[in-house]
Amino acid sequence: MRIARLAGVEICVNRWLILLMAVYVWAGVGMQVILAFACVGWHEFGHCLAAYYRGFAVREIELFPFGGVARLEAGVEQRPRDEMIVALAGPLCSFFLFAILEGVRIGGGPGHEILDFLRNVNFCLGMFNLVPVLPLDGGRLLRAWLASRFGALRATFTAAAWGEGIALVFGLLAIIGLYWRQTGLDLPIIAGFLLLGVHKERRMGPMVFWGLLQGKRRQLNQRSAWRGEVVVARQDVPVSSLLPQIAPERCLVVTVVDRKGRILGQIGEGELLARLAQGKADIVIGDMVRKP
Numbered sequence: 001m002r003i004a005r006l007a008g009v010e011i012c013v014n015r016w017l018i019l020l021m022a023v024y025v026w027a028g029v030g031m032q033v034i035l036a037f038a039c040v041g042w043h044e045f046g047h048c049l050a051a052y053y054r055g056f057a058v059r060e061i062e063l064f065p066f067g068g069v070a071r072l073e074a075g076v077e078q079r080p081r082d083e084m085i086v087a088l089a090g091p092l093c094s095f096f097l098f099a100i101l102e103g104v105r106i107g108g109g110p111g112h113e114i115l116d117f118l119r120n121v122n123f124c125l126g127m128f129n130l131v132p133v134l135p136l137d138g139g140r141l142l143r144a145w146l147a148s149r150f151g152a153l154r155a156t157f158t159a160a161a162w163g164e165g166i167a168l169v170f171g172l173l174a175i176i177g178l179y180w181r182q183t184g185l186d187l188p189i190i191a192g193f194l195l196l197g198v199h200k201e202r203r204m205g206p207m208v209f210w211g212l213l214q215g216k217r218r219q220l221n222q223r224s225a226w227r228g229e230v231v232v233a234r235q236d237v238p239v240s241s242l243l244p245q246i247a248p249e250r251c252l253v254v255t256v257v258d259r260k261g262r263i264l265g266q267i268g269e270g271e272l273l274a275r276l277a278q279g280k281a282d283i284v285i286g287d288m289v290r291k292p
Helices: 015-027 030-053 080-106 113-129 137-150 152-179 186-222 239-245 269-277
Strands: 002-006 009-013 058-064 067-072 227-234 250-257 263-268
Touching: 009 015, 015 030, 015 058, 030 058, 030 067, 030 080, 030 113, 067 113, 080 113, 080 137, 137 152, 152 186, 152 239, 227 239, 239 250, 239 269, 250 269, 263 269
Parallel strands: 009 058, 227 250
Antiparallel strands: 002 009, 058 067, 250 263
């Protein structure tokens, strides 16, 4: 549900958060929750600032029961360095505010339970978001690191699988803690939302990869030099089998060999993308090699 629009950015609240807010108000901790989500807003402001600095527009910020998500225009997943910068900006903002409040405490400043609460919230918010689970910032850092090495599609699926495992373990521990009355109901709920978030990121993986392919076609015509990667493939390999090898910051060059390992020729990434655009993803690369 949209609640505001600031500097062209839609501010939305997830319907589950509205329900939980009503529960928190009924429990008498409504003010603490409002302050906590003010810290979440500061955290998301860091993402927005970094995104604008790197040239990406922020479409909306949505607040969830476990935090918030700043949704950017398509393309940041295709530039691992930029995704790392944007992902790190949020936790850094949280740790910055924590450091200021900690400095006030150490310096003998006015003590107040609200300041202590805000200090703890910002520290926990920064640490929690560094957990390598999509769509948390740590998961985005992991995906960006993997994408620079294995390509966006494989990176998203690998990061999602890793995140699912962590979310399941976290959920199991939360349920055990709840059974032994060591934790509250909030931790299993957070684990459930994390698992839902990971599944959503996994479903969006092919869309992210398709955006990468479209972006690479444009970039190949604009940039004069690329860092390359050579892959050797047999002549009977279809174009579709090579697409996962395409990475954001590298240009793929395929060396085509016959069954005896003799080199038949080379194919550039642009030719692979052109065949994909023509709907010829099943064509074998041996048919693409230019005959002398």
